Amino acid sequence: MLDAVFFYTFALMTLTGAVLTITRKSAVHSAIWLIVSLLGVAGLYLLQQAEFLFAVQIVLYIGGIMVLFLFVIMLVNLDEAAKQRQFNNQRWIALGCAVIVGAEILYVLAKGTASLSLPAPAAAPAAGGNTEQIAVSLFRDYLLPFEAASLLLLAAIVGSVIMAKRRA
Amino acid sequence: MPSSYIPIFIFLAVAILFPIVLIVVAKLVRPSAPFLTKLEAYECGIKAASNSRGRYTVRFYIIAILFVIFDVETIFLFPWAVRYKQLGWFGVSEVGVFLVFLVIGYLWAYKKGALEWI
Numbered sequence: 478m479l480d481a482v483f484f485y486t487f488a489l490m491t492l493t494g495a496v497l498t499i500t501r502k503s504a505v506h507s508a509i510w511l512i513v514s515l516l517g518v519a520g521l522y523l524l525q526q527a528e529f530l531f532a533v534q535i536v537l538y539i540g541g542i543m544v545l546f547l548f549v550i551m552l553v554n555l556d557e558a559a560k561q562r563q564f565n566n567q568r569w570i571a572l573g574c575a576v577i578v579g580a581e582i583l584y585v586l587a588k589g590t591a592s593l594s595l596p597a598p599a600a601a602p603a604a605g606g607n608t609e610q611i612a613v614s615l616f617r618d619y620l621l622p623f624e625a626a627s628l629l630l631l632a633a634i635v636g637s638v639i640m641a642k643r644r645a
Numbered sequence: 646m647p648s649s650y651i652p653i654f655i656f657l658a659v660a661i662l663f664p665i666v667l668i669v670v671a672k673l674v675r676p677s678a679p680f681l682t683k684l685e686a687y688e689c690g691i692k693a694a695s696n697s698r699g700r701y702t703v704r705f706y707i708i709a710i711l712f713v714i715f716d717v718e719t720i721f722l723f724p725w726a727v728r729y730k731q732l733g734w735f736g737v738s739e740v741g742v743f744l745v746f747l748v749i750g751y752l753w754a755y756k757k758g759a760l761e762w763i
Contacts, residue, residue, distance in 0.1 A: 479648075483654075537713075537716060541713040541717070544712060544713065545710070545713055548705055548709040551701045551705075552703060552705075552706060612727055615725075616724075616728070616735075620739065627744075630717060631749065634714055634747075637711065642757065642758075642759060
């Protein structure tokens with residue numbers, strides 16, 4: 478019961494945020510609504526007991542990626558962007574796509590969940606939560622990929638500094 | 646979802662409700678006397694030099710990129726911190742190697758002057 482209440486709250490939050498993101502005129506407002514939408518998705522992850530994904534969603538998407546988005550928005554000339562047209566002439570193509578997707582969803586709804594061959598849901602971790610399980614597999618089983626990730630991040634640092642410095 | 650998260654949602658609800666209640670109550674209590682000067686941006690009492698919606702310098706952007714990279718690093722440290730005791734010295738040395746690479750990157754960016762404001 479409580480889970481259902483939380484699910485509908487987060488689903489509503491995600492959808493409202495998404496709709497407001499694409500309808501706001503100001504790009505900064507859009508970005509703020511996108512944060513609300515991402516927060517709703519984070520809540521849905523938590524409902525699925527994926528605590529690590531929840532943390533990733535909050536720290537990386539809401540904390541990091543949105544900072545990048547807002548910086549890009551503030552780097553471009555907003556006044557110029559606001560004068561340009563927000564919607565283009567592809568509405569008939571968009572309508573066609575929407576009808577196709579809607580038909581697909583209606584088809585699945587009509588056939589019911591029995592028509593889908595869903596895999597068995599993953600068993601709840603025996604000891605500890607999701608994050609502990611990831612810690613064990615990351616630091617025991619996937620030791621080398623984890624260290625390789627640090628090299629990847631090093632390459633990202635070098636690449637971004639060189640690209641940004643050349644222009645500045 | 647475990648019920649241990651419920652306090653967080655009470656916090657969330659209070660955080661959302663608090664500004665709404667404040668704004669509504671303020672609207673009910675305050676006198677209303679609008680005039681145009683009130684809408685101007687306040688800049689230490691002198692007239693605003695330029696539009697505050699102007700463009701930012703690209704130097705902010707490199708700091709934002711570096712922030713995101715080190716943010717990714719933090720998320721890798723998060724599961725280690727949760728299982729710190731169980732992983733023991735093996736985990737510490739593993740994370741040590743991981744961090745050495747990133748500190749090299751940080752020092753390189755620092756020497757390159759990427760964090761300086763010229």
